[in-house]
Amino acid sequence: MKAVLALGANTRWEIRDLPMPDPGPNQVLIKVRASGLCFTDIHQTRGELPGTFPRVLGHEAVGDIVKLGPGVRTRRMGDRVGVPWMQASCGRCEWCAQGKPMFCFQGIGTGTTVSGGHAEYMLAYADATVLLPGSLSYEQAAPIFCAGYTAWSGLRWADPQPGERIAVVGIGGLGHLAVQYAKAAGFFTIAVSRSPDKDNLIRELGADEIVRDGDGLARIRGADVILGTSNSADAMADSIKGLRPDGRLVPMGFDTKPLQVSLSDLINRRIRIVGSQQNGREYLYEALEMAARGQIKVIAETYPLADANKAFDRLSEGKVRFRAVLVH
Numbered sequence: 001m002k003a004v005l006a007l008g009a010n011t012r013w014e015i016r017d018l019p020m021p022d023p024g025p026n027q028v029l030i031k032v033r034a035s036g037l038c039f040t041d042i043h044q045t046r047g048e049l050p051g052t053f054p055r056v057l058g059h060e061a062v063g064d065i066v067k068l069g070p071g072v073r074t075r076r077m078g079d080r081v082g083v084p085w086m087q088a089s090c091g092r093c094e095w096c097a098q099g100k101p102m103f104c105f106q107g108i109g110t111g112t113t114v115s116g117g118h119a120e121y122m123l124a125y126a127d128a129t130v131l132l133p134g135s136l137s138y139e140q141a142a143p144i145f146c147a148g149y150t151a152w153s154g155l156r157w158a159d160p161q162p163g164e165r166i167a168v169v170g171i172g173g174l175g176h177l178a179v180q181y182a183k184a185a186g187f188f189t190i191a192v193s194r195s196p197d198k199d200n201l202i203r204e205l206g207a208d209e210i211v212r213d214g215d216g217l218a219r220i221r222g223a224d225v226i227l228g229t230s231n232s233a234d235a236m237a238d239s240i241k242g243l244r245p246d247g248r249l250v251p252m253g254f255d256t257k258p259l260q261v262s263l264s265d266l267i268n269r270r271i272r273i274v275g276s277q278q279n280g281r282e283y284l285y286e287a288l289e290m291a292a293r294g295q296i297k298v299i300a301e302t303y304p305l306a307d308a309n310k311a312f313d314r315l316s317e318g319k320v321r322f323r324a325v326l327v328h
Helices: 039-045 138-145 147-157 175-184 196-205 214-219 233-242 263-268 281-292 305-316
Strands: 002-006 013-017 027-037 061-068 080-083 086-088 121-125 165-169 188-192 209-211 223-228 243-251 300-304 323-327
Touching: 002 305, 013 305, 027 080, 027 138, 027 305, 039 305, 061 121, 061 138, 080 121, 080 138, 086 121, 138 147, 138 281, 138 300, 138 323, 147 175, 147 223, 147 243, 147 281, 165 175, 165 233, 175 188, 175 196, 175 223, 175 281, 188 214, 188 233, 196 209, 209 214, 214 233, 223 233, 233 243, 300 305, 305 323
Parallel strands: 165 188, 165 223, 188 209, 223 243, 300 323
Antiparallel strands: 002 013, 027 061, 027 121, 027 323, 061 080
8 A cells, every 4th residue: 555654853755655454453444535734744754743753644534444353343344434643542540540541641643653644544443433424525524633623622621601702823724723613603703813815714714803913912802712723832922912811822733932921911810821632532523513514614735645745845834725635
């Protein structure tokens, strides 16, 4: 089978022929139909996140089950499924016992500790897979498994209350979905974007207001929840100027630079920085269902597997609007 291999830190991806994998106990073999690129793929390729090389990246994969391993009871041949980042955990540590497997030190991650979806076929633990809503296309579904899941989960984790105002910092791969999720959930939604050329599209996505920075956010009465979808820690820190008392900043984008926060802001306005992962499978279910109902639309560029490096380059240079998806 063809697969995209990351050979080492700061090296080009290569398309290689790899042996067809065979599912072991409680695993399934998936014919990958679409695999989304995430900026995490860039961080991994640059060696900025843990992991060994060579490996197949990709943690936004969807496709059809074509083979069942021994002991699989929950899936059937031909099921349309997607595979999230976290596939399995040890089941024995305190975090697993508390129903928080995302904190397990022995967690098995797609594209991290096991091969990901940038390939023609991939293995996954059957219980990790998620059935796709029947009306949702592969190209639309794939980015929901990280970008959509992350955006919706972060909003839910902030626990917004009726009447509160939501701001989204950075209208890119994550942010264009966060705006749609916030609006679909019924909140007054503000986009914090430094790119005037995106304004018309941002309004089409549902934003009620557009501002350029934290000062601009403060001038329009601010926001109770800020979803930090940018990959810039500085942009997220600047947005705090517009965070209302008792407000929550939810960082979702990743930057190697520290987030600078003033203690006076934390104390005087009683604001909170709310760390967020993907937080729970129920949020993925909700994110997919909203997409299947047409409330959320992923804006994506599609590429054949052979053009993976072209997609990688456009993503790393900030030229993709808004997601890149490998289809085959």
